Amino acid sequence: MRMSKDDDFSGRFLQILNDGMLCLMTSVGHKAGLFDTMARLAPSTSAEIAKAAKLNERYVREWLGAMVTGRIIDYDPSAGKYSLPATHASCLTRAAGIDNLAMFTQYVALMGNVEDDIVKCFKKGGGVPYSAFPKFQEIQAEETARVFDARLVSDILPLAGQTDRLKSGIDVLDVGCGTGHAINLMARTFPKSRFWGYDISREGIGAARAEAKKMKLKNARFKIVDAAKIDDREKFDLITAFDTIHDQARPTKVLKCIYRALRKGGTFLMQDIAASSRLHENMQNTLAPTLYTISTMHCMTVSLAYGGEGLGTVWGEQKAKEKLAEAGFGSVDVKQVEGDMLNYYYVTQKKSNDL
Known part of the structure; x- marks a missing residue:
């Protein structure tokens, strides 16, 4: 050599x-x-x-x-x-x-564990299921706490323009809540509002309930639910989805479920990766190689393992807006938090005249 x-x-x-x-x-x-x-x-x-x-x-x-x-x-x-x-x-x-x-370097070893399985997918298609990543929830919980403890209440939630209503009391759902830390932080901060967290992970929901109990929260509830099978109708004033939509097997269906679950005029706050749907526009994105690798080794392959769309981590702003429109949402504001180069925050409302 x-x-x-x-x-x-x-x-x-x-x-x-x-x-x-x-x-x-x-x-x-x-x-x-x-x-x-x-x-x-x-x-x-x-x-x-x-x-x-x-x-x-x-x-x-x-x-x-x-x-x-x-x-x-x-x-x-x-x-x-x-x-x-x-x-x-x-x-x-x-x-x-x-x-x-x-803490981000932990993903390198985690994804290295499934390298051989990914190579098989290159040859035969399909994907690697969520169960092949036993430490993923643990690392995600650490990352969630790191970000949300510092920014959720002070910087992220205000982007949705719902702070005053949260103080007065509204109904809030977090889709794909994982270990529920975001819901529990919101529930503690806004005791007059009512909060629900949905996730397909039994382990995640168990951890969420344990944390809520430890924090002595009376306004936080958690439920094991497939996001593509949410059957609530006009139940929530605010729905959040923090870095979860691109992971879904059926993201379009999930967004439609979210739209139906919102009350008229309700707000959807979706956090997802700051990137373009166009490859050439990501050439200047400092994290682009990392994002495409994470997509190949986790986000895209997990979706494909369940026969999903396989949007991947870098589905990008253009595709995100397209999917939101398909779900029924109108205009979308794309916002960022100062100092956060990783995420876009999409803010949109359910049409007040929608039937």
């Missing part, structure tokens, strides 16, 4: 290879709490870091080798001590909150 750092592409690809491996090591560091531990320590030896983190020193030392050569952690060879720069800690630790990027 002939590769030279003087060759632009081979040099770039060597960097891709290194960065891919660093993603795995970053995921390990996140899960093991190493970044959190090092952010609290003065420059320390591998033994001191392992002791503080309650981990095996030999593994910590080898992990540090990857982190140092990857320019993520600093090393003083004269003292044999390692340190995590504050600027790096600001996007690698749990204390970084919404700015923590290390």
Whole structure:
């Protein structure tokens, strides 16, 4: 194999290879709490870091080798001590909150588990079912808490223009609620409103109910429901769907169910990936390679596994508007939250004169 750092592409690809491996090591560091531990320590030896983190020193030392050569952690060879720069800690630790990027690296290992199954799909079609991703709910719950704790009430919900009504008391549904954290946060913040969360995952609904009980909420309810089989009619004033529509096997049918479930003049707030439906328009999207990979390895294949449309993660703004129109919605406002490069927030209403 002939590769030279003087060759632009081979040099770039060597960097891709290194960065891919660093993603795995970053995921390990996140899960093991190493970044959190090092952010609290003065420059320390591998033994001191392992002791503080309650981990095996030999593994910590080898992990540090990857982190140092990857320019993520600093090393003083004269003292044999390692340190995590504050600027790096600001996007690698749990204390970084919404700015923590290390948690996203967990998806690399998760999707690597189904690589062979995906290759089979390339040859034979079909898809890989949701059950093949046993850790997905867990990672999603972590990501949801990270984002919603920081932004849901203060930045995201105001986009729907329903804050005053939520304070007075309205009926709200979250479709594809997962572990229900968004519903529980809203229910705690707006005690006069009534909240429902629907999801097909028994595990997710169980976690949602447990959290609601822990938070002593009386206005949050959860139900195991296939989003394509929602049979409510004009029951809700506000319906939300946070990063769930493109995952559905039958997204068009789900959006039609949402439309029917809204009361006249009711509002639908749909969070989904910030991207274009046109490939060439995503060339400047910093996250485009990641998004297309996640789509291939999870979102698209899960939908196809159930005979679905397989929209994929990067279905994009144009296709989203098209699907909303098919469901019956009229004009759609596409909004963004400052500092959130990942998501678009689609806001639309059910026609007040609709029968």
